[in-house]
Amino acid sequence: xxxxxxxxxxxxxxxxxxxxxxxxxxxxxxxxxxxxxxxxxxxxxxxxxxxxxxxxxxxxxxxxxxxxxxxxxxxxxxxxxxxxxxxxxxxxxxxxxxxxxxxxxxxxxxxxxxxxxxxxxxxxxxxxxxxxxxxxxxxxxxxxxxxxxxxxxxxxxxxxxxxxxxxxxxxxxxxxxxxxxxxxxxxxxxxxxxxxxxxxxxxxxxxxxxxxxxxxxxxxxxxxxxxxxxxxxxxxxxxxxxxxxxxxxxxxxxxxxxxxxxxxxxxxxxxxxxxxxxxxxxxxxxxxxxxxxxxxxxxxxxxxxxxxxxxxxxxxxxxxxxxxxxxxxxxxxxxxxxxxxxxxxxxxxxxxxxxxxxxxxxxxxxxxxxxxxxxxxxxxxxxxxxxxxxxxxxxxxxxxxxxxxxxxxxxxxxxxxxxxxxxxxxxxxxxxxxxxxxxxxxxxxxxxxxxxxxxxxxxxxxxxxxxxxxxxxxxxxxxxxxxxxxxxxxxxxxxxxxxxxxxxxxxxxx
Amino acid sequence: xxxxxxxxxxxxxxxxxxxxxxxxxxxxxxxxxxxxxxxxxxxxxxxxxxxxxxxxxxxxxxxxxxxxxxxxxxxxxxxxxxxxxxxxxxxxxxxxxxxxxxxxxxxxxxxxxxxxxxxxxxxxxxxxxxxxxxxxxxxxxxxxxxxxxxxxxxxxxxxxxxxxxxxxxxxxxxxxxxxxxxxxxxxxxxxxxxxxxxxxxxxxxxxxxxxxxxxxxxxxxxxxxxxxxxxxxxxxxxxxxxxxxxxxxxxxxxxxxxxxxxxxxxxxxxxxxxxxxxxxxxxxxxxxxxxxxxxxxxxxxxxxxxxx
Numbered sequence: 001x002x003x004x005x006x007x008x009x010x011x012x013x014x015x016x017x018x019x020x021x022x023x024x025x026x027x028x029x030x031x032x033x034x035x036x037x038x039x040x041x042x043x044x045x046x047x048x049x050x051x052x053x054x055x056x057x058x059x060x061x062x063x064x065x066x067x068x069x070x071x072x073x074x075x076x077x078x079x080x081x082x083x084x085x086x087x088x089x090x091x092x093x094x095x096x097x098x099x100x101x102x103x104x105x106x107x108x109x110x111x112x113x114x115x116x117x118x119x120x121x122x123x124x125x126x127x128x129x130x131x132x133x134x135x136x137x138x139x140x141x142x143x144x145x146x147x148x149x150x151x152x153x154x155x156x157x158x159x160x161x162x163x164x165x166x167x168x169x170x171x172x173x174x175x176x177x178x179x180x181x182x183x184x185x186x187x188x189x190x191x192x193x194x195x196x197x198x199x200x201x202x203x204x205x206x207x208x209x210x211x212x213x214x215x216x217x218x219x220x221x222x223x224x225x226x227x228x229x230x231x232x233x234x235x236x237x238x239x240x241x242x243x244x245x246x247x248x249x250x251x252x253x254x255x256x257x258x259x260x261x262x263x264x265x266x267x268x269x270x271x272x273x274x275x276x277x278x279x280x281x282x283x284x285x286x287x288x289x290x291x292x293x294x295x296x297x298x299x300x301x302x303x304x305x306x307x308x309x310x311x312x313x314x315x316x317x318x319x320x321x322x323x324x325x326x327x328x329x330x331x332x333x334x335x336x337x338x339x340x341x342x343x344x345x346x347x348x349x350x351x352x353x354x355x356x357x358x359x360x361x362x363x364x365x366x367x368x369x370x371x372x373x374x375x376x377x378x379x380x381x382x383x384x385x386x387x388x389x390x391x392x393x394x395x396x397x398x399x400x401x402x403x404x405x406x407x408x409x410x411x412x413x414x415x416x417x418x419x420x421x422x423x424x425x426x427x428x429x430x431x432x433x434x435x436x437x438x439x440x441x442x443x444x445x446x447x448x449x450x451x452x453x454x455x456x457x458x459x460x461x462x463x464x465x466x467x468x469x470x471x472x473x474x475x476x477x478x479x480x481x482x483x484x485x486x487x488x489x490x491x492x493x494x495x496x497x498x499x500x501x502x503x504x505x506x507x508x509x510x
Numbered sequence: 511x512x513x514x515x516x517x518x519x520x521x522x523x524x525x526x527x528x529x530x531x532x533x534x535x536x537x538x539x540x541x542x543x544x545x546x547x548x549x550x551x552x553x554x555x556x557x558x559x560x561x562x563x564x565x566x567x568x569x570x571x572x573x574x575x576x577x578x579x580x581x582x583x584x585x586x587x588x589x590x591x592x593x594x595x596x597x598x599x600x601x602x603x604x605x606x607x608x609x610x611x612x613x614x615x616x617x618x619x620x621x622x623x624x625x626x627x628x629x630x631x632x633x634x635x636x637x638x639x640x641x642x643x644x645x646x647x648x649x650x651x652x653x654x655x656x657x658x659x660x661x662x663x664x665x666x667x668x669x670x671x672x673x674x675x676x677x678x679x680x681x682x683x684x685x686x687x688x689x690x691x692x693x694x695x696x697x698x699x700x701x702x703x704x705x706x707x708x709x710x711x712x713x714x715x716x717x718x719x720x721x722x723x724x725x726x727x728x729x730x731x732x733x734x735x736x737x738x739x740x741x742x743x744x745x746x747x748x749x750x751x752x753x754x755x756x757x758x759x760x761x762x763x764x765x766x767x768x769x770x771x772x773x774x775x776x777x778x779x780x781x782x783x784x785x786x787x788x789x790x791x792x793x794x795x796x797x798x799x800x801x802x803x804x805x806x807x808x809x810x811x812x813x814x815x816x817x818x
Binding site: 081096097098099100101105108109110114115116117118120 | 675676677678679681682684685687688689691692695696697809811812
């Protein structure tokens with residue numbers, strides 16, 4: 001039924017691709033060559049034109065000028081359907097699978113021609129046969145909602161291959177994966193390109209992934225091609241220079257030593273809470289964070305970190321146990337957070353830390369709008385004070401926004417995170433709780449946000465950092481805990497931390 | 511009088527018979543609502559559709575003498591109501607729940623307006639099949655006198671349960687209900703799918719209304735529906751959007767509805783009015799028992815506005 005007969009990869013080339021939106025040139029004369037069977041990385045900051053380029057290739061946009069060659073022949077791609085017919089497919093950063101359908105149902109229904117009545121016995125046999133040719137092993141009878149992020153990503157890739165597409169654009173494929181999952185997925189994808197059955201164009205800004213898996217790179221900056229070459233000939237520094245030009249990158253403060261006898265700020269004892277499914281509980285035996293240190297919590301997503309964080313943030317009720325901040329019980333109420341100087345930078349800040357449709361100024365004032373300069377409650381809110389406050393913070397934290405009156409949801413991910421950081425890091429901070437702060441952000445935003453966190457630490461804040469990015473934890477933490485199956489299973493000071501051991505504990509092999 | 515012959519056994523028997531008799535409109539409305547909600551829309555207007563269907567079926571049956579033509583008219587009227595709901599809801603910024611409430615009132619109002627001349631005349635009933643012929647006991651015979659619509663409803667539940675997994679239409683319905691984005695990425699038009707799903711849901715609710723006026727209670731009055739249309743919506747949630755669950759839940763609600771009359775028939779005169787409230791109390795209890803502050807409903811279509 002499906003067009004899985006095509007097993008040879010196709011190569012794609014763009015010549016002089018230009019795309020203008022009104023007066024704005026998103027893409028300026030970009031020529032990229034991705035030969036059949038290669039693993040090509042497309043690098044660039046947010047807004048550099050990467051997605052515009054691939055959307056032109058996939059038929060979502062119609063380029064102002066420029067040509068596309070598939071296997072050396074000039075083709076006209078005017079719709080995603082045309083791209084699909086030529087064997088071009090795209091795996092999006094956000095999953096496009098239907099959560100309540102099983103893997104098999106997702107695959108079958110995405111086909112061009114689906115019979116009115118589906119003969120599942122035959123379909124299952126066909127799928128089993130198809131899966132034998134795939135390097136991925138996946139349970140197809142399970143609902144997609146129950147798959148881990150890594151499995152979903154594999155299923156997205158498998159779906160494209162099932163639909164007979166042999167040129168795949170992967171849009172930041174590892175942004176939702178753990179290091180282990182990322183390694184596995186990219187490794188298998190590379191093996192398929194080596195075998196000649198697949199061509200990959202991967203959008204990324206993780207250098208270590210590019211170095212480890214890609215053959216060639218193309219770098220875009222502000223819509224222009226700024227570099228191309230073999231990965232083996234380029235260092236990270238050279239790639240970064242192509243990507244960001246001569247723009248300065250925020251450097252991490254050197255780590256001030258944790259003072260001896262630093263006071264304990266956060267204490268968690270015997271904390272119990274139900275997890276998302278309500279079937280299991282998370283159980284944090286004991287955790288403490290001292291002033292001036294960053295304690296990292298590593299773990300594969302879905303092992304209870306999110307629930308732990310939700311309890312600390314007051315988004316989830318707990319069954320038992322104590323959370324103490326500077327010795328006083330902490331229930332995450334607004335007044336407690338205010339008197340104890342607890343600040344919070346959750347993951348997906350637009351969802352968890354902002355009111356998306358309210359303005360930038362209003363969002364930045366959430367902590368302080370009802371206080372006057374002396375910190376006393378006021379009964380009339382002064383818009384001018386809110387605006388002045390926001391103006392100051394926007395400048396200080398370099399938040400790029402069209403205006404303070406724009407809804408915060410109109411900002412890019414990096415700027416939403418900067419705005420939240422500005423709000424949370426301004427004023428006295430004794431305890432800072434952070435979760436995946438750099439998720440999906442580009443190079444310079446990541447460097448800057450990490451530098452801010454380090455600065456807060458050096459200024460004496462106790463920082464609890466949960467992250468699925470092990471590199472981030474190793475870079476920032478003073479101590480690392482590993483969370484697995486709802487409990488903290490391993491603790492190591494940074495000096496003795498080894499990726500190997502931490503990885504084993506993350507996988508629950510101990 | 512005869513009830514005393516089999517004594518208190520009359521109560522469970524009457525509940526069984528009642529469950530079969532009372533549940534039929536629940537079955538049709540809830541299956542219709544299940545189809546609509548699986549597509550990602552909620553149609554609260556089915557209460558109005560039910561009442562309008564009851565009136566249309568009765569009026570048509572009076573005028574033509576055929577209950578089947580009445581039923582078809584009811585289904586057509588329901589289809590129109592459903593399509594209207596589906597069409598309005600495609601516009602951005604329109605809330606399906608608010609439109610549902612408006613259509614509920616509109617449907618009832620129109621039914622009362624057009625139904626006035628049909629309160630007096632009597633219409634032919636829908637046929638029932640006597641499955642109780644083997645027994646001499648009249649209560650057993652009465653309980654097992656099963657209307658064909660009940661059987662059709664049962665078959666429909668099984669068919670839908672099968673079709674949600676095994677047909678292209680069923681899978682498309684679930685895709686649209688769970689993720690508009692994924693549906694669009696597949697080249698499906700979510701609004702069109704929802705329009706059809708709401709239309710079919712309305713038609714089934716219309717048939718449920720026809721059963722009310724043409725079989726049980728079997729006449730057209732303005733108080734013919736006592737909130738069955740609304741309860742059916744609760745029932746779909748309780749049944750976790752599963753057609754077989756809808757069928758079982760409809761039987762349960764039907765049985766609860768029959769509790770009051772059954773107790774009355776064996777001579778309990780005190781407080782039986784309280785038992786008339788059983789279905790409503792059951793609705794409340796089920797809603798409380800199946801909800802939880804900590805997690806969202808398992809199995810809920812992702813696009814449904816009440817569970818988002």
